[in-house]
Amino acid sequence: MNKEDLKIVIVDDSKASYVMLSTMLKSIGFKNIKYFSHPLDFVDKLKKIKEDEIDIAFVDYEMPIMNGLRLLHYIKFKRPEIMTVMITGSSDIKIKEKAIEYGVNEFINKGIDFPEFKAKMNILVNLREYYYKSKKHQKELENIVKYKDTQETLAVQKQLKIIEDTTSHHFFDSWVIDSYFKPKDILSGDSYSTLRINDHTFFISVVDGMGKGVSASLSSVLTVSFMNYSIKRSLQFNDFNFKRLVKDTFHYATSIMLDDEALSFAMLEVDTKTHKIKYFNMGLPPVYLTKNDKLIKIKPNNRPLIQNSKEYIIDEIDEEFDSLLLSSDGLFESVYNDGYPYFIRFKQQYKKFYLLSDIIKDFYSVIDEADDDMSIVYFRNDKNKYQTIFNQKILLTQQNIEDFVNHFEFELNNLIELKIVNKIVFALNELLINCYEHTVLKISKNKHKIIQKDEKIEYNGENKFAYLNIYESDKFVILDVEDEGDGFDVSQILKSEWFNKYHGRGVKMLKKLSDGMYYNKKGNQIKLYFKKEK
Amino acid sequence: MEVRVVGSIVEVDGIIKTINDSQMLVNAIKDAANSGNVSIKINDSFSLPSTVIGELLKLKDNGVSISMEVKDEILYELLDDLNLISAFNVKRM
Numbered sequence: 001m002n003k004e005d006l007k008i009v010i011v012d013d014s015k016a017s018y019v020m021l022s023t024m025l026k027s028i029g030f031k032n033i034k035y036f037s038h039p040l041d042f043v044d045k046l047k048k049i050k051e052d053e054i055d056i057a058f059v060d061y062e063m064p065i066m067n068g069l070r071l072l073h074y075i076k077f078k079r080p081e082i083m084t085v086m087i088t089g090s091s092d093i094k095i096k097e098k099a100i101e102y103g104v105n106e107f108i109n110k111g112i113d114f115p116e117f118k119a120k121m122n123i124l125v126n127l128r129e130y131y132y133k134s135k136k137h138q139k140e141l142e143n144i145v146k147y148k149d150t151q152e153t154l155a156v157q158k159q160l161k162i163i164e165d166t167t168s169h170h171f172f173d174s175w176v177i178d179s180y181f182k183p184k185d186i187l188s189g190d191s192y193s194t195l196r197i198n199d200h201t202f203f204i205s206v207v208d209g210m211g212k213g214v215s216a217s218l219s220s221v222l223t224v225s226f227m228n229y230s231i232k233r234s235l236q237f238n239d240f241n242f243k244r245l246v247k248d249t250f251h252y253a254t255s256i257m258l259d260d261e262a263l264s265f266a267m268l269e270v271d272t273k274t275h276k277i278k279y280f281n282m283g284l285p286p287v288y289l290t291k292n293d294k295l296i297k298i299k300p301n302n303r304p305l306i307q308n309s310k311e312y313i314i315d316e317i318d319e320e321f322d323s324l325l326l327s328s329d330g331l332f333e334s335v336y337n338d339g340y341p342y343f344i345r346f347k348q349q350y351k352k353f354y355l356l357s358d359i360i361k362d363f364y365s366v367i368d369e370a371d372d373d374m375s376i377v378y379f380r381n382d383k384n385k386y387q388t389i390f391n392q393k394i395l396l397t398q399q400n401i402e403d404f405v406n407h408f409e410f411e412l413n414n415l416i417e418l419k420i421v422n423k424i425v426f427a428l429n430e431l432l433i434n435c436y437e438h439t440v441l442k443i444s445k446n447k448h449k450i451i452q453k454d455e456k457i458e459y460n461g462e463n464k465f466a467y468l469n470i471y472e473s474d475k476f477v478i479l480d481v482e483d484e485g486d487g488f489d490v491s492q493i494l495k496s497e498w499f500n501k502y503h504g505r506g507v508k509m510l511k512k513l514s515d516g517m518y519y520n521k522k523g524n525q526i527k528l529y530f531k532k533e534k
Numbered sequence: 535m536e537v538r539v540v541g542s543i544v545e546v547d548g549i550i551k552t553i554n555d556s557q558m559l560v561n562a563i564k565d566a567a568n569s570g571n572v573s574i575k576i577n578d579s580f581s582l583p584s585t586v587i588g589e590l591l592k593l594k595d596n597g598v599s600i601s602m603e604v605k606d607e608i609l610y611e612l613l614d615d616l617n618l619i620s621a622f623n624v625k626r627m
Contacts, residue, residue: 405551425549505616512612513612
């Protein structure tokens with residue numbers, strides 16, 4: 001920065017003093033000098049200027065109406081970046097102390113000799129240069145952080161797009177399937193996949209890039225991406241083959257490993273009808289099955305994958321089960337109570353767990369934060385005996401929904417405990433509004449635009465219905481709502497908070513309020529599980 | 535559900551559940567937000583309908599400063615899960 005670029009202001013009611021000061025400044029090389037003979041004129045100016053419009057302000061102490069101290073105070077309040085110099089003829093130490101308290105950078109006495117003035121100005125110019133350099137550096141850092149944040153957000157979006165979780169939060173026959181994904185950092189080393197092969201056969205996988213950072217995350221995401229693409233292509237040609245998929249994925253994953261890198265992953269083909277499981281597990285925690293309160297542990301049958309891995313085995317397990325749990329080590333190896341990994345507690349408590357939400361709640365009751373990323377896939381064969389305690393066919397109009405929800409709350413109060421009634425009433429209202437929007441108003445992917453533009457969609461008089469059932473067992477109350485619409489892709493809705501600004505949070509709220517949320521394959525029927533407290 | 539508006543403060547008693555509740559609350563928030571900021575106190579409700587959340591996000595994008603106080607822990611957790619704590623400046627009562 002050149003001296004001539006610095007913007008200087010002199011506030012002094014004495015013209016003679018200004019002339020002397022500006023002459024000295026010009027002789028040193030300063031060119032941009034403005035003069036204010038009255039402090040209030042400068043106060044007005046300060047109200048209008050932007051940051052860095054003034055670099056150095058010389059302020060006389062003795063001025064009418066507003067003395068130099070008050071002006072200094074105002075300058076530091078209004079534009080703290082301005083450097084200030086007080087011109088004083090007084091040697092009163094109290095004035096100087098007060099000026100320092102108000103942030104003054106330098107003092108000059110009236111009648112100061114030129115060499116001393118020049119030396120003081122050199123210091124001020126150096127300080128100003130440093131100020132501008134720091135500011136530039138700060139701006140550069142902010143831009144780097146902003147760029148990094150944007151890139152990380154995009155990376156998460158990409159990872160979520162690649163993860164294919166098309167079967168969790170679904171029910172079929174008496175089974176429910178759940179998943180839980182909680183990355184510890186923005187770039188997760190975990191990825192997972194759930195895909196339906198046919199009506200009763202599912203492919204599930206969890207991949208854990210060992211280590212931290214971009215490399216682990218990339219290995220994990222690329223491996224899952226490869227799997228998903230291969231499966232989708234094979235399903236298109238009705239040619240899914242688990243062994244071939246494992247072989248291809250194994251070779252693909254070894255080809256992208258770095259020298260010192262390792263990858264743990266499991267791939268399972270689960271047939272819920274025959275209870276046959278094709279099992280390939282390279283170093284992930286064991287898969288746990290339960291059958292009639294018995295815990296069955298299926299150990300990993302391969303070591304973690306490294307660049308030089310050559311061989312692997314696939315086992316075929318023929319074991320009836322009521323539940324199946326596949327997880328990355330974030331669940332089992334997180335530590336509670338002075339050093340015990342959670343799997344110790346899991347083995348003690350598993351009989352109390354029915355839905356995945358039971359495990360998650362128990363985990364967080366003893367562990368504040370997982371030690372690693374958590375990816376879990378969970379199957380449960382719900383063998384509870386349910387009886388229907390309420391059913392109703394509901395005409396989908398806005399007024400009808402309002403009337404029904406109010407009336408329904410009253411009816412339900414006599415049937416089930418109040419805490420569940422409140423949740424069911426809230427959930428039912430959300431669900432019926434969704435049914436109305438999707439089936440009657442035909443709002444779906446265009447919802448964001450409609451909210452953004454405040455558009456009003458008129459009811460077209462079409463009669464569409466929702467079918468409501470409430471079931472009860474000794475453990476749960478289930479709210480079951482089906483509509484006549486075309487359904488929707490549940491996995492996309494659950495990811496939508498990353499992509500839609502103004503909507504898509506209703507489903508996540510229902511998930512949070514209930515103990516389990518499951519859709520049918522088409523996406524037009526939902527079952528919400530509420531655990532009874534007694 | 536009952537909504538009271540005093541200046542830019544909107545206070546809600548009872549549980550927000552029906553379409554009318556959501557509409558009433560959205561209208562009250564829009565009126566209170568005319569000055570460019572709105573403070574919402576939710577005394578009882580354990581949840582917030584998605585339509586209300588959508589409208590609040592839109593107001594925020596239009597430059598309205600939003601702050602929220604909630605009493606129910608489930609509602610606080612829910613807003614946390616939806617990454618809305620900082621967006622709506624949510625505090626526990």
